[in-house]
Amino acid sequence: MRKFEASFESLYQAGCADWFRDAKFGIWSHWGPQSVPMYGDWYARNMYIEETPQYLYHIRRYGHPSKFGYKDICALWKAENFDPDKLMELYYNAGARYFVAQAMHHDHFFNYPSKLNRMNSMLVGPQKDICGLWKQAANRYDLPFGLSEHLGASFSWWRNNKGHDEYGPYKGVPYDGNDPKWRDFYHDNGCHGIKDKDSFFPWYTNHKHFRRYWLEAMKELIDMFAPELLYTDGVLPFGEHWTGDVKEDTDSIDYSYGLEAVAHLYNTSAERHGKNCAVYTQKGNRPEIYKVGVLDIEKSQLPGISPDPWHTDTCIGNWFYDVRDPYKRPGHIIEKLVDVISKNATMLLNILQKPDGTIDDEAKYILSELTSWFAVCAEGVYATRPWKIADEGVTKAVIKGFHEEETLWTPMDFRFVQKKNIVYAFMMAPQYSGTAVIRSFNEGEVIKNVRLLGVGNVEYEYHFGVLAVKLPDKLPTKYANCLAVELT
Numbered sequence: 001m002r003k004f005e006a007s008f009e010s011l012y013q014a015g016c017a018d019w020f021r022d023a024k025f026g027i028w029s030h031w032g033p034q035s036v037p038m039y040g041d042w043y044a045r046n047m048y049i050e051e052t053p054q055y056l057y058h059i060r061r062y063g064h065p066s067k068f069g070y071k072d073i074c075a076l077w078k079a080e081n082f083d084p085d086k087l088m089e090l091y092y093n094a095g096a097r098y099f100v101a102q103a104m105h106h107d108h109f110f111n112y113p114s115k116l117n118r119m120n121s122m123l124v125g126p127q128k129d130i131c132g133l134w135k136q137a138a139n140r141y142d143l144p145f146g147l148s149e150h151l152g153a154s155f156s157w158w159r160n161n162k163g164h165d166e167y168g169p170y171k172g173v174p175y176d177g178n179d180p181k182w183r184d185f186y187h188d189n190g191c192h193g194i195k196d197k198d199s200f201f202p203w204y205t206n207h208k209h210f211r212r213y214w215l216e217a218m219k220e221l222i223d224m225f226a227p228e229l230l231y232t233d234g235v236l237p238f239g240e241h242w243t244g245d246v247k248e249d250t251d252s253i254d255y256s257y258g259l260e261a262v263a264h265l266y267n268t269s270a271e272r273h274g275k276n277c278a279v280y281t282q283k284g285n286r287p288e289i290y291k292v293g294v295l296d297i298e299k300s301q302l303p304g305i306s307p308d309p310w311h312t313d314t315c316i317g318n319w320f321y322d323v324r325d326p327y328k329r330p331g332h333i334i335e336k337l338v339d340v341i342s343k344n345a346t347m348l349l350n351i352l353q354k355p356d357g358t359i360d361d362e363a364k365y366i367l368s369e370l371t372s373w374f375a376v377c378a379e380g381v382y383a384t385r386p387w388k389i390a391d392e393g394v395t396k397a398v399i400k401g402f403h404e405e406e407t408l409w410t411p412m413d414f415r416f417v418q419k420k421n422i423v424y425a426f427m428m429a430p431q432y433s434g435t436a437v438i439r440s441f442n443e444g445e446v447i448k449n450v451r452l453l454g455v456g457n458v459e460y461e462y463h464f465g466v467l468a469v470k471l472p473d474k475l476p477t478k479y480a481n482c483l484a485v486e487l488t
Helices: 008-014 018-023 053-061 070-076 084-093 130-140 180-186 208-225 256-273 330-341 361-380
Strands: 025-029 099-104 145-149 229-232 279-282 294-298 310-315 345-350 385-392 414-419 422-427 435-438 447-452 460-463 466-470 481-487
Touching: 008 256, 018 345, 070 180, 084 130, 084 361, 099 130, 130 145, 130 208, 145 208, 208 229, 208 256, 229 256, 256 279, 310 330, 330 345, 330 361, 330 414, 361 422, 361 481, 422 435, 435 481, 447 460, 447 466
Parallel strands: 025 099, 025 345, 099 145, 145 229, 229 279, 279 294, 294 310, 310 345
Antiparallel strands: 385 414, 414 422, 422 481, 435 466, 447 481, 460 466
Protein backbone atom coordinates (compact mmCIF):
# COMPACT_ATOMS: atom_id res chain seq x y z
CA MET A 1 0.00 0.00 0.00
CA ARG A 2 1.50 3.30 -1.13
CA LYS A 3 1.77 5.91 1.60
CA PHE A 4 0.80 9.51 1.07
CA GLU A 5 3.64 11.98 1.25
CA ALA A 6 3.43 15.46 2.75
CA SER A 7 3.26 17.14 -0.64
CA PHE A 8 0.54 18.68 -2.76
CA GLU A 9 1.19 16.27 -5.62
CA SER A 10 0.81 13.20 -3.42
CA LEU A 11 -2.27 14.41 -1.53
CA TYR A 12 -4.05 15.37 -4.76
CA GLN A 13 -4.31 11.62 -5.40
CA ALA A 14 -6.47 10.98 -2.33
CA GLY A 15 -9.76 11.90 -4.00
CA CYS A 16 -12.99 12.23 -2.06
CA ALA A 17 -14.44 9.33 -0.07
CA ASP A 18 -17.77 7.96 -1.31
CA TRP A 19 -19.28 8.01 2.17
CA PHE A 20 -18.89 11.79 2.25
CA ARG A 21 -20.49 12.28 -1.16
CA ASP A 22 -23.38 9.99 -0.18
CA ALA A 23 -24.03 11.40 3.31
CA LYS A 24 -25.09 14.91 2.20
CA PHE A 25 -26.07 16.07 5.69
CA GLY A 26 -24.23 16.03 9.00
CA ILE A 27 -24.61 17.54 12.45
CA TRP A 28 -21.88 19.35 14.36
CA SER A 29 -21.36 19.92 18.07
CA HIS A 30 -19.54 23.27 18.08
CA TRP A 31 -19.35 23.22 21.86
CA GLY A 32 -16.93 24.00 24.66
CA PRO A 33 -16.28 26.35 27.59
CA GLN A 34 -17.35 29.38 25.53
CA SER A 35 -20.92 28.12 25.93
CA VAL A 36 -20.79 28.80 29.69
CA PRO A 37 -21.79 32.50 29.61
CA MET A 38 -24.40 31.67 26.92
CA TYR A 39 -23.33 34.91 25.25
CA GLY A 40 -22.14 33.87 21.83
CA ASP A 41 -19.11 33.11 19.70
CA TRP A 42 -15.57 34.37 20.34
CA TYR A 43 -16.32 35.04 23.98
CA ALA A 44 -12.79 34.03 25.02
CA ARG A 45 -11.39 36.81 22.85
CA ASN A 46 -13.97 39.56 23.22
CA MET A 47 -14.11 39.40 27.00
CA TYR A 48 -10.62 40.95 26.86
CA ILE A 49 -11.65 43.81 24.54
CA GLU A 50 -12.93 46.77 26.51
CA GLU A 51 -16.44 48.04 25.68
CA THR A 52 -17.48 45.01 23.61
CA PRO A 53 -20.83 43.51 24.66
CA GLN A 54 -19.09 40.36 25.91
CA TYR A 55 -16.57 42.35 27.95
CA LEU A 56 -19.37 44.35 29.58
CA TYR A 57 -21.36 41.20 30.25
CA HIS A 58 -18.30 39.53 31.72
CA ILE A 59 -17.34 42.25 34.19
CA ARG A 60 -20.95 42.60 35.37
CA ARG A 61 -21.59 38.91 35.80
CA TYR A 62 -18.19 37.42 36.70
CA GLY A 63 -15.88 40.32 37.49
CA HIS A 64 -12.96 42.01 35.83
CA PRO A 65 -10.71 39.77 33.65
CA SER A 66 -7.72 40.63 35.82
CA LYS A 67 -9.48 38.72 38.61
CA PHE A 68 -11.78 36.33 36.79
CA GLY A 69 -10.39 35.36 33.41
CA TYR A 70 -11.18 32.79 30.77
CA LYS A 71 -9.36 30.04 32.69
CA ASP A 72 -12.01 30.54 35.39
CA ILE A 73 -14.80 30.27 32.80
CA CYS A 74 -13.31 26.91 31.79
CA ALA A 75 -13.55 25.68 35.37
CA LEU A 76 -17.27 26.49 35.37
CA TRP A 77 -18.01 24.25 32.40
CA LYS A 78 -19.41 21.02 33.85
CA ALA A 79 -21.45 19.40 31.03
CA GLU A 80 -23.35 17.76 33.87
CA ASN A 81 -26.37 16.75 31.76
CA PHE A 82 -24.46 15.77 28.62
CA ASP A 83 -26.09 12.65 27.12
CA PRO A 84 -24.43 11.96 23.75
CA ASP A 85 -26.44 8.79 23.09
CA LYS A 86 -29.75 10.59 23.47
CA LEU A 87 -28.58 13.48 21.30
CA MET A 88 -27.17 11.17 18.63
CA GLU A 89 -30.51 9.41 18.37
CA LEU A 90 -32.17 12.77 17.72
CA TYR A 91 -29.51 13.73 15.19
CA TYR A 92 -29.69 10.43 13.30
CA ASN A 93 -33.48 10.60 13.14
CA ALA A 94 -33.20 14.19 11.90
CA GLY A 95 -31.25 12.99 8.87
CA ALA A 96 -27.58 13.27 9.88
CA ARG A 97 -25.37 10.70 8.19
CA TYR A 98 -22.10 11.92 9.67
CA PHE A 99 -21.25 13.68 12.91
CA VAL A 100 -18.53 16.19 13.79
CA ALA A 101 -17.36 17.13 17.30
CA GLN A 102 -15.27 20.17 18.10
CA ALA A 103 -11.83 19.08 19.30
CA MET A 104 -10.73 22.57 20.33
CA HIS A 105 -11.67 26.13 19.48
CA HIS A 106 -9.45 29.21 19.24
CA ASP A 107 -9.68 29.33 23.05
CA HIS A 108 -6.98 26.63 23.31
CA PHE A 109 -9.16 24.35 25.46
CA PHE A 110 -9.05 20.72 24.30
CA ASN A 111 -12.20 18.55 24.53
CA TYR A 112 -10.24 15.35 25.07
CA PRO A 113 -7.49 14.08 27.43
CA SER A 114 -4.49 15.62 25.71
CA LYS A 115 -0.94 15.01 26.87
CA LEU A 116 0.10 18.30 25.25
CA ASN A 117 -2.30 20.67 27.01
CA ARG A 118 -3.27 20.61 30.69
CA MET A 119 -6.36 22.69 29.91
CA ASN A 120 -8.49 19.83 28.66
CA SER A 121 -11.92 18.46 29.45
CA MET A 122 -10.59 15.47 31.38
CA LEU A 123 -8.60 17.56 33.86
CA VAL A 124 -10.64 20.80 33.95
CA GLY A 125 -14.36 21.44 34.01
CA PRO A 126 -16.40 18.40 32.88
CA GLN A 127 -13.67 15.86 33.69
CA LYS A 128 -14.96 13.89 30.73
CA ASP A 129 -13.49 12.90 27.37
CA ILE A 130 -16.05 14.87 25.36
CA CYS A 131 -14.71 13.79 21.96
CA GLY A 132 -14.42 10.19 23.04
CA LEU A 133 -18.00 10.10 24.29
CA TRP A 134 -19.21 11.64 21.03
CA LYS A 135 -17.31 9.03 19.02
CA GLN A 136 -18.82 6.16 21.00
CA ALA A 137 -22.30 7.55 20.38
CA ALA A 138 -21.64 8.04 16.65
CA ASN A 139 -20.33 4.47 16.37
CA ARG A 140 -23.61 3.12 17.75
CA TYR A 141 -25.36 4.59 14.71
CA ASP A 142 -22.55 3.69 12.30
CA LEU A 143 -22.05 7.39 11.56
CA PRO A 144 -18.68 8.53 10.20
CA PHE A 145 -17.06 10.55 12.98
CA GLY A 146 -15.29 13.83 12.34
CA LEU A 147 -13.44 16.42 14.38
CA SER A 148 -13.08 20.16 13.88
CA GLU A 149 -9.88 21.92 14.87
CA HIS A 150 -9.68 25.68 15.31
CA LEU A 151 -6.25 25.74 16.93
CA GLY A 152 -4.25 27.18 14.05
CA ALA A 153 -5.53 30.73 14.57
CA SER A 154 -5.38 30.61 18.36
CA PHE A 155 -1.92 32.11 18.87
CA SER A 156 -2.61 35.46 17.22
CA TRP A 157 -6.40 35.45 17.77
CA TRP A 158 -5.96 35.47 21.55
CA ARG A 159 -3.36 38.19 21.94
CA ASN A 160 -5.89 40.49 23.63
CA ASN A 161 -5.60 38.61 26.92
CA LYS A 162 -2.22 40.37 27.34
CA GLY A 163 -3.87 43.79 27.50
CA HIS A 164 -5.49 45.99 30.14
CA ASP A 165 -8.30 48.53 30.42
CA GLU A 166 -7.64 51.97 29.01
CA TYR A 167 -9.89 53.76 31.52
CA GLY A 168 -12.11 53.15 34.53
CA PRO A 169 -11.47 51.59 37.94
CA TYR A 170 -9.11 48.96 36.50
CA LYS A 171 -7.20 51.22 34.12
CA GLY A 172 -3.73 49.80 33.54
CA VAL A 173 -4.36 46.61 35.54
CA PRO A 174 -3.09 43.65 33.46
CA TYR A 175 -5.56 40.96 32.40
CA ASP A 176 -4.89 37.46 33.65
CA GLY A 177 -3.30 36.49 30.33
CA ASN A 178 -0.20 38.26 31.60
CA ASP A 179 0.17 35.87 34.53
CA PRO A 180 3.33 33.74 33.91
CA LYS A 181 1.67 30.74 35.62
CA TRP A 182 -0.91 30.62 32.78
CA ARG A 183 1.33 31.53 29.86
CA ASP A 184 1.15 27.96 28.49
CA PHE A 185 -2.64 28.28 28.16
CA TYR A 186 -2.92 31.91 27.10
CA HIS A 187 0.10 31.64 24.74
CA ASP A 188 3.38 33.50 24.80
CA ASN A 189 2.04 35.68 22.00
CA GLY A 190 3.23 39.17 22.92
CA CYS A 191 5.05 39.31 19.58
CA HIS A 192 1.73 40.12 17.88
CA GLY A 193 1.02 43.16 20.06
CA ILE A 194 -2.44 44.44 20.96
CA LYS A 195 -2.54 47.88 19.34
CA ASP A 196 -5.48 47.12 17.06
CA LYS A 197 -7.77 45.34 19.49
CA ASP A 198 -10.66 44.86 17.11
CA SER A 199 -8.61 43.21 14.37
CA PHE A 200 -8.11 39.47 14.37
CA PHE A 201 -5.51 39.63 11.58
CA PRO A 202 -3.23 37.92 10.91
CA TRP A 203 -5.19 34.68 11.17
CA TYR A 204 -2.05 32.55 11.30
CA THR A 205 1.14 33.30 13.17
CA ASN A 206 4.65 32.94 11.79
CA HIS A 207 5.79 31.73 15.23
CA LYS A 208 7.70 28.49 14.52
CA HIS A 209 7.26 27.01 17.99
CA PHE A 210 3.49 27.34 17.81
CA ARG A 211 3.38 25.85 14.32
CA ARG A 212 5.25 22.78 15.58
CA TYR A 213 2.89 22.59 18.54
CA TRP A 214 -0.13 22.71 16.19
CA LEU A 215 1.25 19.78 14.20
CA GLU A 216 1.91 17.76 17.35
CA ALA A 217 -1.67 18.41 18.48
CA MET A 218 -3.07 17.30 15.10
CA LYS A 219 -1.08 14.09 15.20
CA GLU A 220 -2.23 13.43 18.76
CA LEU A 221 -5.83 13.99 17.71
CA ILE A 222 -5.57 11.72 14.68
CA ASP A 223 -3.80 8.97 16.63
CA MET A 224 -6.40 9.04 19.41
CA PHE A 225 -9.57 9.17 17.31
CA ALA A 226 -8.74 8.22 13.70
CA PRO A 227 -11.41 10.64 12.46
CA GLU A 228 -13.12 10.05 9.14
CA LEU A 229 -13.23 13.83 8.71
CA LEU A 230 -10.92 16.58 9.91
CA TYR A 231 -12.09 20.18 9.56
CA THR A 232 -9.66 23.09 9.74
CA ASP A 233 -11.09 26.52 10.52
CA GLY A 234 -8.96 28.37 8.03
CA VAL A 235 -6.77 27.79 5.02
CA LEU A 236 -4.48 24.76 5.00
CA PRO A 237 -1.99 25.70 7.77
CA PHE A 238 0.00 27.81 7.59
CA GLY A 239 -0.98 29.35 4.31
CA GLU A 240 -2.69 32.61 3.50
CA HIS A 241 -3.04 34.62 6.67
CA TRP A 242 -6.37 36.34 5.89
CA THR A 243 -4.74 39.65 6.58
CA GLY A 244 -7.60 41.77 5.27
CA ASP A 245 -6.23 45.10 4.10
CA VAL A 246 -2.81 44.29 5.54
CA LYS A 247 -0.15 43.27 3.01
CA GLU A 248 0.28 39.49 2.92
CA ASP A 249 3.52 38.36 4.53
CA THR A 250 4.36 35.85 1.81
CA ASP A 251 7.75 35.02 3.33
CA SER A 252 6.09 33.39 6.35
CA ILE A 253 3.68 31.18 4.36
CA ASP A 254 4.63 27.55 4.92
CA TYR A 255 2.24 24.75 4.03
CA SER A 256 4.55 21.99 5.22
CA TYR A 257 2.88 21.66 8.63
CA GLY A 258 -0.59 21.35 7.14
CA LEU A 259 0.57 18.94 4.46
CA GLU A 260 2.20 16.71 7.07
CA ALA A 261 -1.00 16.65 9.16
CA VAL A 262 -3.17 15.76 6.16
CA ALA A 263 -0.76 13.02 5.07
CA HIS A 264 -0.90 11.58 8.60
CA LEU A 265 -4.71 11.67 8.50
CA TYR A 266 -4.87 9.84 5.18
CA ASN A 267 -2.19 7.30 6.03
CA THR A 268 -3.87 6.50 9.35
CA SER A 269 -7.13 5.88 7.50
CA ALA A 270 -5.44 3.75 4.83
CA GLU A 271 -3.83 1.59 7.48
CA ARG A 272 -7.25 0.92 9.02
CA HIS A 273 -9.27 0.41 5.84
CA GLY A 274 -6.78 -0.64 3.16
CA LYS A 275 -7.41 2.67 1.41
CA ASN A 276 -7.93 6.25 2.47
CA CYS A 277 -11.52 6.91 3.61
CA ALA A 278 -10.79 10.15 5.47
CA VAL A 279 -11.85 13.60 4.32
CA TYR A 280 -9.98 16.82 5.06
CA THR A 281 -11.75 20.17 4.73
CA GLN A 282 -10.19 23.63 4.74
CA LYS A 283 -11.20 27.11 3.54
CA GLY A 284 -8.60 28.11 0.99
CA ASN A 285 -10.60 28.60 -2.21
CA ARG A 286 -7.79 28.11 -4.72
CA PRO A 287 -7.89 24.65 -6.38
CA GLU A 288 -4.17 24.14 -5.96
CA ILE A 289 -4.78 24.32 -2.19
CA TYR A 290 -8.18 22.78 -1.60
CA LYS A 291 -7.58 19.75 -3.83
CA VAL A 292 -5.49 18.19 -1.07
CA GLY A 293 -8.96 17.56 0.37
CA VAL A 294 -12.33 19.28 0.11
CA LEU A 295 -13.18 22.98 -0.02
CA ASP A 296 -15.26 24.18 2.94
CA ILE A 297 -17.31 27.38 2.60
CA GLU A 298 -18.49 28.67 5.97
CA LYS A 299 -22.08 29.98 6.04
CA SER A 300 -22.12 30.48 2.26
CA GLN A 301 -21.96 28.50 -0.96
CA LEU A 302 -21.15 28.41 -4.67
CA PRO A 303 -23.35 29.82 -7.44
CA GLY A 304 -23.44 26.62 -9.52
CA ILE A 305 -22.32 23.01 -9.86
CA SER A 306 -18.69 22.42 -8.94
CA PRO A 307 -16.85 19.54 -10.64
CA ASP A 308 -15.25 18.84 -7.25
CA PRO A 309 -17.29 17.82 -4.19
CA TRP A 310 -17.37 20.61 -1.62
CA HIS A 311 -18.64 21.30 1.88
CA THR A 312 -20.58 24.04 3.62
CA ASP A 313 -21.11 24.53 7.32
CA THR A 314 -23.71 26.61 9.07
CA CYS A 315 -25.51 26.84 12.39
CA ILE A 316 -29.05 27.18 13.68
CA GLY A 317 -28.10 30.42 15.49
CA ASN A 318 -24.74 31.68 16.72
CA TRP A 319 -21.72 29.36 16.74
CA PHE A 320 -21.88 29.10 20.54
CA TYR A 321 -25.06 29.27 22.57
CA ASP A 322 -26.29 32.86 22.69
CA VAL A 323 -29.40 33.97 24.56
CA ARG A 324 -29.66 36.99 22.25
CA ASP A 325 -29.78 35.29 18.84
CA PRO A 326 -32.84 33.94 16.99
CA TYR A 327 -32.67 30.53 15.29
CA LYS A 328 -33.08 29.72 11.62
CA ARG A 329 -36.47 28.37 10.62
CA PRO A 330 -36.55 24.70 9.55
CA GLY A 331 -37.57 25.67 6.02
CA HIS A 332 -34.49 27.85 5.65
CA ILE A 333 -32.24 24.96 6.67
CA ILE A 334 -33.97 22.49 4.34
CA GLU A 335 -33.93 24.85 1.38
CA LYS A 336 -30.23 25.54 1.84
CA LEU A 337 -29.51 21.81 2.03
CA VAL A 338 -31.43 21.13 -1.18
CA ASP A 339 -29.78 24.06 -2.95
CA VAL A 340 -26.22 23.00 -2.08
CA ILE A 341 -26.61 19.28 -2.82
CA SER A 342 -27.77 20.26 -6.32
CA LYS A 343 -24.33 21.90 -6.69
CA ASN A 344 -22.29 18.87 -5.51
CA ALA A 345 -22.00 19.81 -1.83
CA THR A 346 -22.50 18.25 1.59
CA MET A 347 -23.82 20.36 4.47
CA LEU A 348 -22.87 20.38 8.16
CA LEU A 349 -25.28 21.95 10.66
CA ASN A 350 -24.29 23.06 14.16
CA ILE A 351 -26.94 22.31 16.79
CA LEU A 352 -26.33 24.57 19.77
CA GLN A 353 -25.82 23.09 23.23
CA LYS A 354 -26.18 24.77 26.57
CA PRO A 355 -23.21 24.54 28.95
CA ASP A 356 -24.81 21.57 30.73
CA GLY A 357 -24.83 19.64 27.45
CA THR A 358 -28.54 19.78 26.69
CA ILE A 359 -30.30 21.41 23.76
CA ASP A 360 -33.27 23.73 24.15
CA ASP A 361 -36.86 23.32 22.97
CA GLU A 362 -36.30 25.47 19.87
CA ALA A 363 -33.48 23.18 18.75
CA LYS A 364 -35.62 20.13 19.43
CA TYR A 365 -38.37 21.64 17.29
CA ILE A 366 -35.95 22.14 14.39
CA LEU A 367 -34.78 18.54 14.72
CA SER A 368 -38.36 17.24 14.80
CA GLU A 369 -39.18 19.16 11.62
CA LEU A 370 -36.08 17.80 9.91
CA THR A 371 -37.07 14.31 11.05
CA SER A 372 -40.49 14.66 9.42
CA TRP A 373 -39.04 16.08 6.21
CA PHE A 374 -36.37 13.40 5.82
CA ALA A 375 -39.00 10.72 6.41
CA VAL A 376 -40.57 11.92 3.14
CA CYS A 377 -37.65 13.18 1.05
CA ALA A 378 -34.58 11.14 2.08
CA GLU A 379 -34.59 9.19 -1.20
CA GLY A 380 -33.92 12.43 -3.06
CA VAL A 381 -31.02 13.40 -0.79
CA TYR A 382 -28.73 10.49 0.10
CA ALA A 383 -26.30 9.04 -2.46
CA THR A 384 -27.41 11.47 -5.16
CA ARG A 385 -25.16 13.33 -7.56
CA PRO A 386 -25.59 16.56 -9.54
CA TRP A 387 -27.77 16.39 -12.65
CA LYS A 388 -26.87 18.13 -15.89
CA ILE A 389 -28.07 21.40 -14.32
CA ALA A 390 -28.57 22.42 -10.70
CA ASP A 391 -31.65 24.58 -11.00
CA GLU A 392 -34.59 25.90 -12.97
CA GLY A 393 -36.27 29.22 -12.26
CA VAL A 394 -35.16 32.77 -11.69
CA THR A 395 -34.59 32.70 -7.93
CA LYS A 396 -31.05 32.23 -6.65
CA ALA A 397 -29.76 31.86 -3.12
CA VAL A 398 -28.12 35.02 -1.79
CA ILE A 399 -24.32 34.66 -1.62
CA LYS A 400 -22.73 37.28 0.64
CA GLY A 401 -19.91 35.57 2.46
CA PHE A 402 -20.90 34.93 6.07
CA HIS A 403 -24.39 36.35 5.54
CA GLU A 404 -27.32 33.95 5.06
CA GLU A 405 -30.77 35.12 4.08
CA GLU A 406 -34.02 33.25 3.65
CA THR A 407 -34.99 33.08 0.00
CA LEU A 408 -38.44 33.87 -1.35
CA TRP A 409 -38.96 31.00 -3.78
CA THR A 410 -41.56 30.89 -6.54
CA PRO A 411 -43.48 27.91 -7.99
CA MET A 412 -41.12 28.06 -10.98
CA ASP A 413 -38.03 27.29 -8.84
CA PHE A 414 -36.66 23.74 -8.82
CA ARG A 415 -33.41 22.13 -7.72
CA PHE A 416 -32.22 18.89 -9.31
CA VAL A 417 -30.12 15.88 -8.35
CA GLN A 418 -29.97 12.39 -9.82
CA LYS A 419 -29.43 8.79 -8.82
CA LYS A 420 -29.02 6.21 -11.60
CA ASN A 421 -31.92 6.81 -14.00
CA ILE A 422 -34.00 8.94 -11.63
CA VAL A 423 -33.93 12.72 -11.60
CA TYR A 424 -35.15 14.25 -8.34
CA ALA A 425 -36.77 17.64 -8.77
CA PHE A 426 -37.28 19.56 -5.53
CA MET A 427 -40.07 22.13 -5.63
CA MET A 428 -38.57 24.99 -3.65
CA ALA A 429 -41.79 26.91 -2.99
CA PRO A 430 -44.77 25.39 -1.16
CA GLN A 431 -47.31 24.33 -3.77
CA TYR A 432 -50.60 23.22 -2.28
CA SER A 433 -52.48 22.52 -5.49
CA GLY A 434 -52.23 22.81 -9.22
CA THR A 435 -49.52 21.72 -11.61
CA ALA A 436 -45.74 21.65 -11.41
CA VAL A 437 -44.15 22.50 -14.77
CA ILE A 438 -40.51 21.57 -15.47
CA ARG A 439 -38.85 22.70 -18.70
CA SER A 440 -35.33 21.35 -18.27
CA PHE A 441 -35.67 17.92 -19.90
CA ASN A 442 -34.53 17.36 -23.46
CA GLU A 443 -37.02 16.29 -26.10
CA GLY A 444 -35.06 13.08 -26.60
CA GLU A 445 -35.33 12.03 -22.96
CA VAL A 446 -38.10 9.48 -22.38
CA ILE A 447 -39.93 9.62 -19.06
CA LYS A 448 -41.13 6.27 -17.74
CA ASN A 449 -42.84 7.36 -14.54
CA VAL A 450 -43.20 10.23 -12.06
CA ARG A 451 -43.63 9.86 -8.30
CA LEU A 452 -44.18 12.43 -5.61
CA LEU A 453 -42.09 11.31 -2.64
CA GLY A 454 -44.36 10.57 0.28
CA VAL A 455 -47.37 9.98 -2.00
CA GLY A 456 -46.51 7.69 -4.90
CA ASN A 457 -47.27 7.79 -8.61
CA VAL A 458 -48.85 10.98 -9.91
CA GLU A 459 -50.42 11.97 -13.21
CA TYR A 460 -48.25 13.82 -15.69
CA GLU A 461 -48.00 14.98 -19.28
CA TYR A 462 -44.76 15.26 -21.19
CA HIS A 463 -44.45 16.99 -24.54
CA PHE A 464 -41.47 18.52 -26.33
CA GLY A 465 -39.26 18.36 -23.24
CA VAL A 466 -41.85 20.01 -20.96
CA LEU A 467 -43.08 17.98 -18.01
CA ALA A 468 -46.38 18.94 -16.35
CA VAL A 469 -47.19 17.10 -13.11
CA LYS A 470 -50.61 17.20 -11.48
CA LEU A 471 -50.13 17.71 -7.75
CA PRO A 472 -52.50 16.52 -5.06
CA ASP A 473 -54.42 19.09 -3.06
CA LYS A 474 -52.37 18.27 0.03
CA LEU A 475 -48.62 17.76 -0.27
CA PRO A 476 -46.73 15.40 2.06
CA THR A 477 -44.50 18.05 3.60
CA LYS A 478 -44.88 21.78 4.18
CA TYR A 479 -41.30 22.33 3.05
CA ALA A 480 -39.57 21.55 -0.26
CA ASN A 481 -41.38 18.56 -1.81
CA CYS A 482 -39.70 16.25 -4.26
CA LEU A 483 -40.69 14.66 -7.58
CA ALA A 484 -38.87 11.49 -8.66
CA VAL A 485 -38.78 11.45 -12.48
CA GLU A 486 -37.78 8.03 -13.81
CA LEU A 487 -36.14 8.01 -17.24
CA THR A 488 -35.89 4.95 -19.46
